[in-house]
Amino acid sequence: MSPKSWQLDRRSFLRGMGVVCALPYLEAMSWAQPARSQPAPKRLCFVYFPNGCSLPNANNKEYAQWRWFPKGEGRDFEFTNVLSSLEPYRQDLSIFGGLSHPLSRELLGHLAGDTYLTAGDLRGDQYMNAISVDQVAAHHLKKHTRYPSLVLSGDGGVGYKSRVSTLSFDPNGKPIPSEHRHREIFERYFSPDGGAGSEQRRRSLREGKKIVDLVLEDSKNLHQRLGQNDQAKMEEFLSSLNTVEEQVRRNEAWLDVPMKPFNADHLQLDPDPRVDPKAYIRTTFDLMVLGLQTDLTRVMTYMIAREDGMGFGDNFPNLALGIKKGHHTISHDNATGHWTEWGRYDQWLAEQFTYFVDRMKQTEDEHGSLLDHSLVLYGSACSTTHNARNYPLVLAGGSKLGVRHGRYTVYDASVPFSNLLLTLLHGVGVKADSFADSTGPLPDFWA
Numbered sequence: 001m002s003p004k005s006w007q008l009d010r011r012s013f014l015r016g017m018g019v020v021c022a023l024p025y026l027e028a029m030s031w032a033q034p035a036r037s038q039p040a041p042k043r044l045c046f047v048y049f050p051n052g053c054s055l056p057n058a059n060n061k062e063y064a065q066w067r068w069f070p071k072g073e074g075r076d077f078e079f080t081n082v083l084s085s086l087e088p089y090r091q092d093l094s095i096f097g098g099l100s101h102p103l104s105r106e107l108l109g110h111l112a113g114d115t116y117l118t119a120g121d122l123r124g125d126q127y128m129n130a131i132s133v134d135q136v137a138a139h140h141l142k143k144h145t146r147y148p149s150l151v152l153s154g155d156g157g158v159g160y161k162s163r164v165s166t167l168s169f170d171p172n173g174k175p176i177p178s179e180h181r182h183r184e185i186f187e188r189y190f191s192p193d194g195g196a197g198s199e200q201r202r203r204s205l206r207e208g209k210k211i212v213d214l215v216l217e218d219s220k221n222l223h224q225r226l227g228q229n230d231q232a233k234m235e236e237f238l239s240s241l242n243t244v245e246e247q248v249r250r251n252e253a254w255l256d257v258p259m260k261p262f263n264a265d266h267l268q269l270d271p272d273p274r275v276d277p278k279a280y281i282r283t284t285f286d287l288m289v290l291g292l293q294t295d296l297t298r299v300m301t302y303m304i305a306r307e308d309g310m311g312f313g314d315n316f317p318n319l320a321l322g323i324k325k326g327h328h329t330i331s332h333d334n335a336t337g338h339w340t341e342w343g344r345y346d347q348w349l350a351e352q353f354t355y356f357v358d359r360m361k362q363t364e365d366e367h368g369s370l371l372d373h374s375l376v377l378y379g380s381a382c383s384t385t386h387n388a389r390n391y392p393l394v395l396a397g398g399s400k401l402g403v404r405h406g407r408y409t410v411y412d413a414s415v416p417f418s419n420l421l422l423t424l425l426h427g428v429g430v431k432a433d434s435f436a437d438s439t440g441p442l443p444d445f446w447a
Contacts (some may be wrong), residue, residue: 027264032158040367041144042401042428043298043374044137045288046117047356048167049349050307051331054082054342056125066343068392069097070408077408078360082346085354089396091406092361092371095363096393098330098411099420102437104381104388110307111162112381112388117301118169119418119436127161129173133421133435136344140430146259147189148311149299150291152284154176154273155311163310167301178303182283189296190264206409260365277319278352280312285356289363298428304349331385353378357396371402375427377420383431394396401427402446 051070077095078086086093098288101119104112111122134149151168158175159165166178179185208370267286269432271279281304288300306311309328312387317323317330322340324335330342366409367373379393399405420436425432 017109038204039293040373040400041295041298041365042141043292043300043370044134044141044424044428045292045374045376046134046299046302047166047353047376047378048113048116049378049380050113050313051327052306052380052384052387054360055384056339056343056344058283060339063339063343068343068344068346070095073408073410075407080343080446081348082343083394085087085346085351086357086394086396088321089357089361090397092357093396094403094405095396095408096391096395096411097408098390098413099415099417100389100391100413101381101417102413107388109162109386110382113307114162114380116162116381117167117421118173119416119421120169120173120402129169129175130436131171131173132167132169132301133425134168134299134301135176136432136435137425137430138297141298141428145297146257147297149301150189150288150297151178151301152185152288153175153303154182154280154305154313156180159306159310163306163308164310165303165306166323167303178301180284181269182287185287186264186267186269190262190290190294201371228316231416259296262290262294264290274315275319277312277316281295281352284356285352285359288356289359289370292360292374293363295365295367304352317341317348321345322349353394368400371397372373374398375401375403375424379426389413395410395420395424398427403427404445404447415442 010246014134051213054066054266055069056067057061057063058067063126064071065081067080068082070079072078083095092126101112103121104115107115114120114334115122116318117134118130120128120130121372122129138149140331149168151166153165153167155165156178157165158177162350164175166175166196168176168387169177169190170176181374267284268279268291271283273280288302291297291300299315305316307328309326314328316324318325323345325341330345333341353443357376360374360376362371363370374397376396377393380393381391382388383390383392395403395405397403416437416439418436419440419442422432422435422438423441425435426441
């Protein structure tokens with residue numbers, strides 16, 4: 001079907017002064033939209049905050065409003081000050097209490113953060129983690145998108161044992177490096193043709209493929225002459241190279257597939273976490289929304305900050321609220337006003353997550369609201385200081401996927417957190433019988 005004069009192709013761009021900008025979705029593009037009979041995307045996102053949460057005694061009249069978990073249970077729960085910003089989305093979310101990873105409950109300090117999405121057994125001396133749930137989903141959903149997943153954090157990289165700066169781990173339990181420089185992320189993933197012309201991009205991909213092939217061939221020859229320990233290290237290296245090779249091939253296959261149109265006018269691509277943490281966090285959320293809107297990927301993880309006072313995030317309470325203490329110090333402090341300080345910062349973090357939920361709710365693609373077709377889990381791997389039990393968890397979105405929302409449910413210790421993770425996999429179409437130490441999907445989850 002040929003477009004009429006007033007109809008626009010989805011690949012239409014505005015060009016001027018050497019700058020190319022993709023248009024937002026317009027009704028004039030509807031002629032070129034895919035048929036409604038195509039299934040709507042199913043998406044999965046994980047957002048993490050460190051150091052646990054404020055949990056004064058529920059009977060403490062002075063500080064009860066700074067308790068992270070709501071009052072009451074079921075559909076009659078009441079938000080405290082901490083999660084009050086989520087009240088407008090009450091029917092789009094569920095809150096869970098009591099869940100945790102059994103193998104992580106006795107871990108020292110902040111090591112539980114490493115296991116948040118893996119349920120890995122890190123109790124021994126050797127660091128032997130497992131694949132994270134997002135990567136299980138990514139393996140299943142990657143056939144639909146340019147990239148299997150997007151791994152983001154406040155600091156970038158992988159960190160180190162017990163202080164990781166990523167939530168994502170590959171099938172061998174190795175941490176996947178996270179990204180955090182917003183301008184680089186935008187230019188890498190969203191610039192038309194990767195900032196180059198189509199033929200130039202093809203040459204670049206061919207050269208990248210050639211380099212990877214040569215390194216792989218040379219590495220395999222070297223592998224045969226190494227000792228056992230070096231062979232293990234080389235296998236890890238080859239696994240990483242295979243991942244690079246796969247993505248080069250994917251980029252080549254997607255080169256002639258136009259990206260969905262989008263508007264990036266609202267993005268602040270150079271926020272400084274040392275000056276404006278609110279802008280820094282919200283720009284990450286804006287990029288996540290953009291990635292889901294354009295179907296760049298359907299799986300994302302975002303670690304807002306690292307455990308144990310590491311990285312930029314520890315100073316956010318001071319920068320955002322004027323609290324003259326780091327986040328980790330607040331979580332250990334027993335001074336007067338401790339619960340108020342911790343609760344106020346938890347409230348601030350929840351407000352940033354609410355911003356993400358709102359953007360997801362208000363942003364639409366051809367299937368409707370992004371939030372309605374996405375499962376977004378917000379939480380931490382501890383409750384109070386160093387207590388890897390009773391994870392604070394909010395699940396938002398997924399109304400079109402059949403989630404029963406509007407409830408606060410408290411589980412006993414016999415129900416592992418992996419049951420929820422398995423349930424989320426089912427929600428995005430992964431037909432897994434189990435995940436990690438799960439005993440089955442959560443009951444009464446679906447409408």
